[in-house]
Amino acid sequence: MATFSVLGLNSLAGRRQIHSLPSCPKCGAPLVEGVLNQPSLEPCPGCQSLLQVEVFPALFRRTAPAGSGEIVLVDGESSCFYHASKKAVLACQGCGRFVCALCDCELNGEHFCPACLETGKAKGKIKSLENRRTLYDSIALSLAILPLVIFIFWFFTIVTAPMALFMAIRYWNAPGSIVRHTRIRYVVAMIFATLQIAGWGIGIYFLIENLHG
Structure with a gap:
């Protein structure tokens, strides 16, 4: 067997x-x-x-099989940006250039030219081609909590708290994790960062009052 x-x-x-x-x-x-x-x-x-x-x-x-593109037969007919002798069939949804059937790259119902497809992959502009993401919510949460967990670094919160609050607000609408679709980490980071900033503000206020008192 x-x-x-x-x-x-x-x-x-x-x-x-x-x-x-x-x-x-x-x-x-x-x-x-x-x-x-x-x-x-x-x-x-x-x-x-x-x-x-x-x-x-x-x-x-x-x-x-992929089409090779039709030849332009009539003067004035739209031609492909990359192949002047080929008939244009549609416009690229990235740059608006006319492309022939050979240059048409369809992706999830959208049509791109080869250059836009490559640029979108390199710069992450086409979300369906992403192979990695920066998890700004995790970064903001770490900035807000880690200095408190590692107690000897608590004084760094005067810097990390504003940074965490800025990142939570700045990247609120940024694409998050593929497997996690909530903004709870942003919310927790903003709460902790706000409390830390308020704590520093109150502490500095009382310190100044005592110095002048």
């Missing part, structure tokens, strides 16, 4: 067409779809060895 799991076929998903299915590791016979992704062991159609084969659904997905 052979157990065979195909998990590394994601590279096939990007191809335009799939020309072959996984094969049996024992006899090399192609495995039909009825053998794939089954909850139990299934016999190989060639040698009858029991197999369990798991593949990604993208293996069977057929994607349409």
Whole structure:
């Protein structure tokens, strides 16, 4: 009995067409779809060895070939910004430039030219292409609480409290964690920072009063 799991076929998903299915590791016979992704062991159609084969659904997905762009046939017809001889099919939603079918990069229903797609990825302007985020709420909360937790650094709160309050207000609408969608950390940071600033203000006031008293 052979157990065979195909998990590394994601590279096939990007191809335009799939020309072959996984094969049996024992006899090399192609495995039909009825053998794939089954909850139990299934016999190989060639040698009858029991197999369990798991593949990604993208293996069977057929994607349409990309268009190469139509040639401009009429004078005055809008042409692609990047290919002057190609007919423009739409405008980039990032920069407004006309692009042909070849240059059209569709992403979640939006259309971008190659330059805007690359710029958006590099600068984080296209949220669906983000692979990292700065968690300003965690930074603000750390500035507000850590100096109090590490007691010997409590005097730093005269600096960290205004910084925490500024960050909480400045980045209130900034995208947060992908898995956490609340602003509770901003709220807690603002409360602690405000109390610390008020404490410093009261302390300085009484200190000045005592000096003049």
